[in-house]
Amino acid sequence: MSKCKFEDSIDGYLLNRLGEKDREAFEEHYFNCSSCFELLRERDVIIRTIKNNPQLLVEEKVEAHKPVMATIRRELASFLSPRQLALAGITAILILVVIFVFVPRNPSPAPSFFLSDEETVRGSSITLISPVIDMSQVPSSFEWKKLGEDIEYQVSIFNNLLLWRTTTKENRITLPEEVRAKMVPGEKYSWQVKAFSSDGTLIAVSSRVQFKIAPR
Amino acid sequence: MSQHKIDEDIQELIVRYRPIITFRVRKALGPQNADCEDLVSEILSQVMGKIQSGEFRGESSLGTFVYTITSRRIIDYIREKTKVMKYAPEPVPFPDPQETLEVQELSEKVKKALARLKPKYRDVLYLYYYQELNREEVASRLGISTRKVSELVNYALKLLRKELKT
Numbered sequence A: 001m002s003k004c005k006f007e008d009s010i011d012g013y014l015l016n017r018l019g020e021k022d023r024e025a026f027e028e029h030y031f032n033c034s035s036c037f038e039l040l041r042e043r044d045v046i047i048r049t050i051k052n053n054p055q056l057l058v059e060e061k062v063e064a065h066k067p068v069m070a071t072i073r074r075e076l077a078s079f080l081s082p083r084q085l086a087l088a089g090i091t092a093i094l095i096l097v098v099i100f101v102f103v104p105r106n107p108s109p110a111p112s113f114f115l116s117d118e119e120t121v122r123g124s125s126i127t128l129i130s131p132v133i134d135m136s137q138v139p140s141s142f143e144w145k146k147l148g149e150d151i152e153y154q155v156s157i158f159n160n161l162l163l164w165r166t167t168t169k170e171n172r173i174t175l176p177e178e179v180r181a182k183m184v185p186g187e188k189y190s191w192q193v194k195a196f197s198s199d200g201t202l203i204a205v206s207s208r209v210q211f212k213i214a215p216r
Numbered sequence B: 001m002s003q004h005k006i007d008e009d010i011q012e013l014i015v016r017y018r019p020i021i022t023f024r025v026r027k028a029l030g031p032q033n034a035d036c037e038d039l040v041s042e043i044l045s046q047v048m049g050k051i052q053s054g055e056f057r058g059e060s061s062l063g064t065f066v067y068t069i070t071s072r073r074i075i076d077y078i079r080e081k082t083k084v085m086k087y088a089p090e091p092v093p094f095p096d097p098q099e100t101l102e103v104q105e106l107s108e109k110v111k112k113a114l115a116r117l118k119p120k121y122r123d124v125l126y127l128y129y130y131q132e133l134n135r136e137e138v139a140s141r142l143g144i145s146t147r148k149v150s151e152l153v154n155y156a157l158k159l160l161r162k163e164l165k166t
Helices: A005-014 A020-032 A034-052 A055-065 A067-079 A082-102 A177-182 B003-029 B036-052 B062-085 B101-116 B119-130 B135-142 B146-165
Strands: A128-130 A141-144 A152-158 A162-168 A172-174 A188-196 A202-205 A209-212
Touching: A005 A020, A005 A034, A020 A034, A020 B003, A020 B062, A034 B003, A034 B101, A034 B119, A034 B146, A055 B101, A055 B119, A141 A152, A162 A172, A162 A177, B003 B036, B003 B062, B036 B062, B101 B146, B119 B135, B119 B146, B135 B146
Parallel strands: none
Antiparallel strands: A128 A141, A141 A172, A152 A162, A152 A188, A188 A202, A188 A209
16 A cells, blocks of 8 residues: 555644644645545544543553552563462462461570679770879879780770870780880870780770879 | 536535535634534535636646635634634634544544553553654653654554554
């Protein structure tokens, strides 16, 4: 079936998109060409029906507001048949039933913990002994409460920044001369101890205690 | 030419051109306009009168002759109305297709056929005819080529036409 070149003008004419010249040319044409007029009349009903009943075309567009759900549904549908999907659903429900009905609901009471004096709970604190108040002169040693055997302590002394850091297995350190030399009377300092077990895990941290050296 | 032959020709002319003139008049005035029928009859009798008085000399096709008379009459009508009403009656752009029983039936068929179309066709028809996007806009909206848009529109129309013929 050969196509009339004016057929392409039908939509433009009905949607009022043609310029005056093209419109008139097309009108004159359909007065002469009965096949174009037939198409035109049909297309007119189609377009007006669409214009007056868009809901027929966009029912599912409402779901487009939840594109994620629609996509998931489509994805599921693409690799599971409705039958398989139903089976999967039933299986999931059965598993839930088993979990909630057959698994005992009253578990045994939680174990309680007792700590001896030598034991410590990870993350517990270390008690610093000295210095914890203002000092009359630069302290020569730092001391804290012992946590147990085979524990390594990391001692840090700060002015604003880290001034000095060392590790020891004792519960006290003596400051080397060069560090003492850095500490000036009249200034504020703070210190902190961290305890590590033999395998290197952090088990306790002291609070950071501030002290001031009295001006000379 | 015998009077009988002329009468036959006139009958044929009316059968052929009445629907075309009606379509053109309704498009210009809106199908709800009560004057449509009168105007169509008037145009037809004008055409017949001019043919009988020998005004149609066959310089152009008969279709073009009828088209010219129709267009002039529509312009005159709008001009008359404008005088009285200040504004010409503005037809509703896309009136519900209800003007005749035939059109109503066709429209019902279109509705059923639309509801049965696959979503890909419905999407294209919605954007192209309802939202009046052009082919390029529809293409970019759906992420397909312009050519594909034309194919989908044409195929959807083909499906609809098939339903209309049943």
